[in-house]
């Protein structure tokens with residue numbers, strides 16, 4: 193729908209949002225009316241270079257043609273049904289995902305946080321069924337992020353900020369260890385621990401990739417102690433880090449993996465995959481979802497994943513990610529450019545990340561800020577060198593403007 197079709201002005205539309213919506217988001221001052229490929233267009237047709245990707249969702253490109261076609265085609269047949277009849281999109285997507293990533297079983301959900309709820313529930317049920325009622329504890333990483341529902345929020349190792357503050361008590365049975373510190377994880381294992389759960393690259397926590405040794409060490413730790421290794425690949429999954437799943441790039445297979453975001457190419461989908469043995473702990477009635485496995489969402493998911501695989505977008509993510517890091521490290525005030533594939537973080541020697549984000553917005557580019565001093569770039573995986581070069585020019589000017597203002601403010605006291 194276009195703004196002109198509503199009979200409202202831009203100001204009137206924004207006023208409605210501000211008046212009627214419970215706001216937890218800091219709004220950008222434009223209306224995202226249309227999207228295509230690497231660009232988002234406002235109500236006046238101005239193009240924004242999109243290095244935000246709908247928060248790492250639009251991996252095959254904004255409004256990818258194959259995804260749109262699949263949605264249109266599915267609309268002709270069935271949009272939604274209950275989960276008792278067999279449906280065609282569910283079947284095709286399940287086989288595609290499991291065969292590609294080497295898992296036996298999938299459970300469909302609607303979002304990343306739900307995919308993690310499913311993974312946490314299944315791990316706990318597996319522990320209780322196989323080892324007794326106390327075996328439900330899960331160790332996760334400090335500074336991790338797993339979602340906003342209670343299980344995922346409890347798993348999130350950020351215990352003193354907006355994620356958990358005001359919502360305590362969290363679920364019992366979670367403890368937090370330092371990311372990339374195998375010793376710390378080892379020290380937290382007790383006879384009640386059933387699983388370790390981490391992101392292969394901490395995204396919201398500041399873009400910190402796991403080291404190879406850490407991944408291999410966790411696998412061994414779990415094997416030695418009859419524990420399950422759970423990877424949250426909601427952000428890293430489906431091509432972003434240069435492999436279909438980040439764990440495939442590390443060569444370290446988890447017992448369970450959660451996914452969402454890119455999986456749906458813009459439709460709200462999520463899932464948890466595991467082995468046949470672990471999946472046995474979910475019998476009739478153990479878990480469910482009205483919309484999980486919705487035919488429209490699964491049709492979009494099949495098209496999105498096919499695009500990512502058929503066009504080797506993970507290969508492009510790997511190449512473009514390296515290029516972006518190399519170019520970012522040449523910019524002023526950059527302390528470190530890091531990440532894996534197209535999950536890229538840029539850390540500065542000044543606390544100016546928010547200001548840089550806003551300066552980029554003024555210059556028609558969308559990037560994200562994490563904390564005071566890190567910007568994160570998570571573009572669609574179709575991004576080209578030329579578009580990265582364009583962003584670098586915008587970022588150079590934005591960093592300079594933000595740093596100057598910071599220095600002036602400091603001088604003014």
Ligand SMILES: Cc1ncc(COP(=O)(O)O)c(C=O)c1O
Nearest residue numbers: 303304305337338339395426427
């Ligand atoms: C690693 C990770 N897990 C879980 C989530 C939650 O996903 P959703 O917002 O779809 O619930 C996110 C969202 O950014 C994420 O990055």
